[in-house]
Amino acid sequence: MTMSPRRFHVATEDEIASGVVTDVYFRHSEAAIRARGADKRVVGEMRAASLPSGWPWAVLAGVEELAHLLEGLPVNVWMPPEGTVFLPGDPVFTVEGDYLAFGRFETSFLGLICQASGIATRAARCRIAAEDRVLLSFGARRMHPAIAPMIERACYIGGCDGVSTILAADVIGIPPSGTMPHALVLMLGNTVEAAWAFHEVVEPDARRIVLIDTLNDEKFETLRVAEALGEILHGVRFDTPGSRRGNLRQIMAEVRWELDLRGFERVKLYASGGLDEDTIPNLNPVCDGYGVGTSLASAPTLNLSFDLVEIEGQPMAKRGKESGAKFVAHCPACGERKIIYWRSAPGRCHCGTEREILNRPLIENGRIVADLPSATEIRSYVLAQLHGRTLTG
Numbered sequence: 001m002t003m004s005p006r007r008f009h010v011a012t013e014d015e016i017a018s019g020v021v022t023d024v025y026f027r028h029s030e031a032a033i034r035a036r037g038a039d040k041r042v043v044g045e046m047r048a049a050s051l052p053s054g055w056p057w058a059v060l061a062g063v064e065e066l067a068h069l070l071e072g073l074p075v076n077v078w079m080p081p082e083g084t085v086f087l088p089g090d091p092v093f094t095v096e097g098d099y100l101a102f103g104r105f106e107t108s109f110l111g112l113i114c115q116a117s118g119i120a121t122r123a124a125r126c127r128i129a130a131e132d133r134v135l136l137s138f139g140a141r142r143m144h145p146a147i148a149p150m151i152e153r154a155c156y157i158g159g160c161d162g163v164s165t166i167l168a169a170d171v172i173g174i175p176p177s178g179t180m181p182h183a184l185v186l187m188l189g190n191t192v193e194a195a196w197a198f199h200e201v202v203e204p205d206a207r208r209i210v211l212i213d214t215l216n217d218e219k220f221e222t223l224r225v226a227e228a229l230g231e232i233l234h235g236v237r238f239d240t241p242g243s244r245r246g247n248l249r250q251i252m253a254e255v256r257w258e259l260d261l262r263g264f265e266r267v268k269l270y271a272s273g274g275l276d277e278d279t280i281p282n283l284n285p286v287c288d289g290y291g292v293g294t295s296l297a298s299a300p301t302l303n304l305s306f307d308l309v310e311i312e313g314q315p316m317a318k319r320g321k322e323s324g325a326k327f328v329a330h331c332p333a334c335g336e337r338k339i340i341y342w343r344s345a346p347g348r349c350h351c352g353t354e355r356e357i358l359n360r361p362l363i364e365n366g367r368i369v370a371d372l373p374s375a376t377e378i379r380s381y382v383l384a385q386l387h388g389r390t391l392t393g
C-alpha cells in the first residue's frame with residue numbers, strides 16, 4: 001500500500017479508522033489465519049498488570065475515541081464508563097468477535113486508551129495535590145499539535161479546570177483559559193502597558209491575570225500592576241525562570257504580604273513552570289492556582305496489554321494470563337470490589353448490598369449503545385471518585 005505524501009507526520013482520521021496504523025505483524029497474522037481458514041470467534045481483554053511510577057490507581061480515558069474506532073465493525077465491546085478510576089489488574093476493555101474483524105486494530109485501540117489514561121491520571125493526581133485551587137492545562141506546546149485536543153481533553157476530564165489551546169477547548173466545549181505571554185510584555189516594553197492592552201481586547205468575562213516576572217522584580221511589578229489596574233486585576237502569574245527562582249514559595253509569600261498590606265487581598269497568585277503533583281503541595285499555602293504543562297502532556301503512558309482470553313466460547317489464554325473474560329464488580333455502598341468471571345452473577349458484598357458491574361456494553365454488533373457523556377460530565381464523574389483518594393492509595 002502506498003501512502004500519500006503529507007505535510008505533517010500524522011495519520012489522518014480515515015487512516016486511523018481503516019486500521020492501517022497497525023504493527024505489521026497483525027497483517028501477517030491475518031494473512032496466515034485467512035490462508036488456513038482458521039478464523040475463530042474470540043474474546044480479548046485489556047488490563048494493566050501494574051501502573052507507571054508506582055501509581056496505585058488510574059483514570060480511564062480515550063473511551064469515546066475507541067468507540068468511534070470500532071464502530072461499524074461486527075464486534076461487541078464492554079468498558080467501564082470513561083473517567084472510571086481503576087486499579088492494576090482491572091479489565092477495562094473487553095471485545096468479542098471474529099478475530100479477523102478487529103485484530104488489526106489492537107495497536108490503535110491500545111494507543112488510544114494507554115496515552116489518554118496516563119494523562120488523565122496525572123491530571124487527577126495534580127487535582128488532588130492542588131486541592132481546591134485553580135488547575136489549568138498548559139502543556140500543548142510539549143507535544144505534537146495533532147494530538148493537542150486529545151491531551152487537553154484528558155487533562156480536563158482528569159480534573160483540570162481549563163485548557164489553554166483554542167481547538168482543544170472547542171472540542172471539549174468550554175472557553176479556552178490563559179493569561180498572557182512574555183512576548184506581549186516584551187513587545188509593549190512594560191508590564192502595566194501590556195496589562196492595559198490585554199484588558200482592552202480580551203472578552204469582558206475573561207480573568208485579567210498579568211504575568212509579572214518578565215522585566216523586573218516580582219514584588220514591585222505586582223504592586224505596580226495592582227495599583228494601576230485596581231478592581232480590574234484578578235491575579236498575577238509567576239513564571240520565574242529557574243536561574244532566578246531561588247525559593248519561589250518565599251517570593252510568593254513576600255508578594256502576598258505586600259499585597260495584603262496595601263488592601264489587595266483579593267488579587268490571586270498563580271504559578272507556572274515545571275510543576276507537578278510533587279511540587280504543587282509546597283506552593284499551596286501561598287498559591288491560588290497553577291498552570292501545569294510538561295508534566296501533564298508528557299505523563300507516562302499506561303502499560304495496558306491486550307490478550308485473547310476465550311476462543312470459540314472456551315477460556316484460553318497465554319502463559320501468565322488468567323483465561324476467561326472478567327468484569328469488575330463493585331459495591332456502591334462500601335466500595336468493596338471483586339474481579340468476577342464475566343458470565344457469573346455479581347452477587348452481594350459482605351455489607352449486604354448487591355454489587356454492580358463496572359464494565360458496561362459500549363458497542364453491540366458495531367453499534368454504539370452507551371451514552372457518550374460530555375467531557376464536563378466525565379470530569380464530574382472523575383472528581384466524585386477522587387474524594388477520599390490520595391496520591392498513594
Ligand SMILES: [Zn+2]
Nearest residue numbers: 331334349351
Ligand atoms: Zn459493600
